[in-house]
Amino acid sequence: MESGLRTYVAKRVGFAALMLVGVSMILFTIMRLAPGGPEAVLIGGEFSQEAAAQIRQRLGLDRPIALQYLGWAAAAVRGDLGRSFKTGDPVGALILDRLGPTLQLTAGALVLALAVAIPLGVLAAVRRGTIWDTLGSAVALFGVSFPSFWLGIMLILMFSEVFHLLPPSGLSEYGHETDVLARLRHAILPTLTLGLIQMASFMRFTRSSLLEVLRQDYVRTARAKGLGGGTVVWRHALRNALIPVVTVVGLSLPTLVGGAVLTETVFAWPGIGRLAVGAVFERDYPVIMGVNLMVSTVVITANLLTDLAYCAIDPRISYR
Amino acid sequence: MTGETRTERPSALRHFARNRRGLLGGVVVAVMIVAGTFAPVLAPHSYSTQSLLNRLKPPSAAHWLGTDGFGRDVLSRVIWGSRVSLEIGLLATALSLVVGTAVGSVAGYFGGAVDTAIMRAADVFLSVPALFLILIVVALFGASLTNTALVIALVTWAPVGRVVRSECLSLSNRDFVHAAAALGAGHARILARHLLVNALPIVIVQASLLLGQTILIESGLSYLGLGAQPPLPSWGNMVVEGRQFLASAWWIATFPGLAIFVTVLGFNLFGDGLRDASDPTLRGRSS
Numbered sequence: 387m388e389s390g391l392r393t394y395v396a397k398r399v400g401f402a403a404l405m406l407v408g409v410s411m412i413l414f415t416i417m418r419l420a421p422g423g424p425e426a427v428l429i430g431g432e433f434s435q436e437a438a439a440q441i442r443q444r445l446g447l448d449r450p451i452a453l454q455y456l457g458w459a460a461a462a463v464r465g466d467l468g469r470s471f472k473t474g475d476p477v478g479a480l481i482l483d484r485l486g487p488t489l490q491l492t493a494g495a496l497v498l499a500l501a502v503a504i505p506l507g508v509l510a511a512v513r514r515g516t517i518w519d520t521l522g523s524a525v526a527l528f529g530v531s532f533p534s535f536w537l538g539i540m541l542i543l544m545f546s547e548v549f550h551l552l553p554p555s556g557l558s559e560y561g562h563e564t565d566v567l568a569r570l571r572h573a574i575l576p577t578l579t580l581g582l583i584q585m586a587s588f589m590r591f592t593r594s595s596l597l598e599v600l601r602q603d604y605v606r607t608a609r610a611k612g613l614g615g616g617t618v619v620w621r622h623a624l625r626n627a628l629i630p631v632v633t634v635v636g637l638s639l640p641t642l643v644g645g646a647v648l649t650e651t652v653f654a655w656p657g658i659g660r661l662a663v664g665a666v667f668e669r670d671y672p673v674i675m676g677v678n679l680m681v682s683t684v685v686i687t688a689n690l691l692t693d694l695a696y697c698a699i700d701p702r703i704s705y706r
Numbered sequence: 707m708t709g710e711t712r713t714e715r716p717s718a719l720r721h722f723a724r725n726r727r728g729l730l731g732g733v734v735v736a737v738m739i740v741a742g743t744f745a746p747v748l749a750p751h752s753y754s755t756q757s758l759l760n761r762l763k764p765p766s767a768a769h770w771l772g773t774d775g776f777g778r779d780v781l782s783r784v785i786w787g788s789r790v791s792l793e794i795g796l797l798a799t800a801l802s803l804v805v806g807t808a809v810g811s812v813a814g815y816f817g818g819a820v821d822t823a824i825m826r827a828a829d830v831f832l833s834v835p836a837l838f839l840i841l842i843v844v845a846l847f848g849a850s851l852t853n854t855a856l857v858i859a860l861v862t863w864a865p866v867g868r869v870v871r872s873e874c875l876s877l878s879n880r881d882f883v884h885a886a887a888a889l890g891a892g893h894a895r896i897l898a899r900h901l902l903v904n905a906l907p908i909v910i911v912q913a914s915l916l917l918g919q920t921i922l923i924e925s926g927l928s929y930l931g932l933g934a935q936p937p938l939p940s941w942g943n944m945v946v947e948g949r950q951f952l953a954s955a956w957w958i959a960t961f962p963g964l965a966i967f968v969t970v971l972g973f974n975l976f977g978d979g980l981r982d983a984s985d986p987t988l989r990g991r992s993s
Contacts, residue, residue, distance in 0.1 A: 405830050413842065420846030527978075531971040533922055535929045536945055536963030539952065543960070547953050637832070644837030648926055662838065663930060666845040674842060685833050 395694060402690045407459075409682045410675065414455045417671055423447060424471045424669040445471060458672075462679060468672035470665075477676035480661065487557055488657035491576055491649065492642050496635070498581035499588055504631070507592025511600065512619055522589055529586025534645050538579040538652035545575060555654035576653040580645050584638060591634045596627040629696065636692030639685045718907075721983045728979015734972025735914075742788040751779035753786040753939055762955045772957040774947060780958060783939040784965050790933075790940040791921045791969065794855050798920040799913055801859035806866025807909055811901055813867070814874030815893070825871065828864040836861035837926060844932045854927065858920050866912050873905045907984035914977030918970040925966045941966045 425433070425441040442448050446457070461468060467477035502525075510522030546554035552574055553559075559568045599605065600623055608618045647659035654660075658677055665673035722728055741748060751769075757777035765772045771780035813824040843857045877883060878901065886896050902909075927933045928942020935943075941962040948959025 401826070405833065408830055409834055413839075416843060417846060421848075422846075527971065527974060531918065531922075531967055531974050533925050533929075533942075533945075533963060533966045533970075535926060535942075536959075536966060539945065539949060539959050539963065543952055543956055547956070640833060640835040640838075643835040647835075647837055647841065648929065651930060663841065666842055669846070678838070678842075681835060681838065682833065685835065689833055 391697070394697070398690055398693060402686050405686055406679075406682060409686075410459070410462075410679055411455065413678050414458065414675065415451065417674065418447075418451045418454070422669070424671065427668050428471065458675065462675075467676040467679070470673050471670045472668050472673075477672050480673060481658065481676055481680055484656060484658045484661045487655055488646060488650070488659065490573065491580060491655060491657060492646055494573060494577040495580035495584055495645075496642065498577060499584035500635070502581075503585045503588035504592050504628075507589045508596060508619065508624060510589070510593045511596035512615075514597070519593075522593060526586045526590045529583055529589075532583060534579055534583045535648045535652050537582060538575065538649055541575050541579060542652075557656055576649050576655055579652070580642070580649045583645050584642060587634055587638060588631060591631050592627065595630045596623060599623045599627040602626075633692050633696060636688050639688050643681055643685070718983045722979055725979045725982060727975050728982065731972045731975025731977070731979055734968060735976050738788050738792065738969050738972065741785050742792045745786045745789055749779075749782035749785045751782045753778065753783045754937070762951060762958075764955070765957055771961045772955065774944075774955075774958045775951055780944075780961055783944060784941070784962055787939045787941045787944060787962060787965065788969070790938050791924060791966070794851060794858070794924045795917050795921045797851070797855035798858035798862070798924075799916045801855060802862040802866055802916060802920075803909060803913055805859065806863040806912075807870050807902070807905075809863065810867035810870030811874045811897055811905065814871040815878050815897055815901055817875070817878075821871070824867070828867050831861060831864040834861070837923065840923065840927060841930065841932065844927060849927070849932050849935060854924060854933065858923050862916060862919065862923075866909075866916065869908060869912055870905055873908050874901045877901050877904055907980075911977055911981040911984060914973050914980055918973035918977070921966065921973070922970050 423438075423442065424445065424447075425438040428441060429437060439448070446454060449457075458468065465478070467481070469476055470480060473480075506518070506522050506525060509518040511519075513519060542554040545552040553572050554575070556572055557563075557569065558572055559565060562568050596619075600619075602623075605618060605623050608622050609615075613622075643659075646657065647663060649655065650657045650659035651663060658681070661673065662677045664670075665677065755778065757773075760769075760773050760777035761775060763769055763773040763777075769779050769781065771784065774780055774783070809824055809828075813821040839861055840857050843860075844854060847853055883896060883900055886900050891899075924933060925940070925942035925945075928940045929946055931946070933940050933942050944962035945959050945966075948955070948957075948962070951958050
C-alpha cells in the first residue's frame, strides 16, 4: 500500500509538470502564430520593413519558434522570465509587484464566499423545502447568472455614487498607502463582487453533499443512539460532506482568477489581472507568458494538492 | 427499450409544464429570441441615430430606458444588442456541443487508453483560466464573431465532454448495447443510434446551461473591449459606455447589464427545469 501511494503521488506530480509544459507550449505557439507582432505597438504609427525587422531581431523573434520556446523554457526553469518588451523591466519583478493586491482580493473573496456558502448550504440541506432552501437556491442561481463586471458597477453605483459610503476604485488613498483602514474600505466592494460570484457553486455543493451524507447509515445510527440534531449535523455529517466541497474549491480557482481579471478592471485594482490585460493589448509576449506560467502553476498545483488531500482524507479511494 | 423512452417523453414534457421556474425561464428565453429576431420591428428608435439635444435623458415616455451619451435610445440598443449576444451564444454553444459530444461519447464508449488520453486533454483545458485564454487568443487574432465563438467553444467543450462521457460510459454497459453489438452492429452505428440518442436529453440540458454561460463570457469580453465589434451595439459595450456616466446617468450601464442578467438567468432556469424533467430521480422534488 505504502509503495502504491508513492507511485501514485509520483505519477500525479509528473503529470502536473507535463501539463504545465503543455499549457505553456500551446500558449507560446498561439502567440507566435498570431498575425502582427509587438513591433507595431512598440514603434507606433507608420514604420518601414527594415525597422520592424530590426526590432524583431533585437527581441529574438526572428529565430525559429521551437528555438524561441526552448530558450524561454530554459530561462524560466532557472527562474528568469525575461524582460518586458515595453518597459524593459524584469517580468518576475513586475509580477511580484502585482501579486500582493491579487492575493488579497482572491483570498478575501474565497473566505467571504465560504463563510456565507457553507452555513447557508447546511441550512438549505437541513431545513429542506423551507425559506432557507429557497434562499439558498436563489443565491446559487443568481451567482451563476450575474455578469461580475456589472455587479461591480452596480455596487459602485449604490455605495459610491448614491450613498457615498465607499471608494469606487483603487487600492488605497493617494499618499495614504499605509493607512490600513483606507485599504480595507477600498477592498470591500471588489471583494464583495468576486466573492458573491464564487459563492454559488460552493453553496450548491455543500447542500447536495450534505443531503447525500445525511442519508447514510452512520448518520441514522448517530440519531438512533440519541444524539441531538445539531451534534449529528455538525460533528458527524458536515465533516464528511465537506470533502467534495474541498475539491470544488480547488476546481474553482480558474474561475476565481478569470473573475479577478474582470473585477480588477472594474475597480482599477492594481493586480495581476490588469497586468495581463495590458500586456495582451500591447503584445508584451514575455509578460503574457510570465503571468500565464504563474497562474497555471498555482491552478495545477492546487488541483494536485486537492487530489492528494482527497486520498489522504478518504481511505476508500485507491491509488491508481 | 425504444418503447420505454417513448412512454417516458410525454410525461417528461408534462412534468416540465408543471415546473414553474423552468417555464419562467422558457418564457424569458422565448422573449429574448423574439427580441433578437424582430429587432427592426420592435425597436422604437434607431440604434445608431445620434442627437446632441437628447443626450443623457433619463427614462421617460419618449425614451423608456433613457438615452445615452450620444443621445441614442437605450431601449432600442438593448433590443438590438440581444442579436449579438444570441448569435455568438448560439454559435459558440453549437461548436462546443459538437466537439464535447463527439469526444465525450468516443471516450465513454471505447474506454481504456482512448478514454484516458481524451480526459487528460480535457483536464488541461479545465485547468487554464478560461477567460484568460480567451482574452489572449481574441486580443492576438482579433475579435470577430467567428473568432470569439470559436475560442469560447475551445474553453467550454471540456465540461460537456465530461458529462457526455459519463453518460455514455454507463449506457455502454447496458444490455441493449450488448444486444446491438451481438447482432453485428458496428461501433459507429452503436454510437450514433444507441448511445447518442439516449444521451440526447443530457446534451439538450447542457446546451441550455451553456448558452447562458457563453453569453456571460461574451459580455465579459465586450467589457474588456475585446468583444466582436459589428456595427450593432452589444450589451457588454453598452455597460462600458455607461460606466463613465455612472454618476449622472445611471440608466445607461444599468439596463444592458440587467438584460444580460435576465437572459442568462432565463437560460439557467430553463436548463434546470429541463434537467429536472428529464431525470426521473429528481421528479417530485419541490421546486
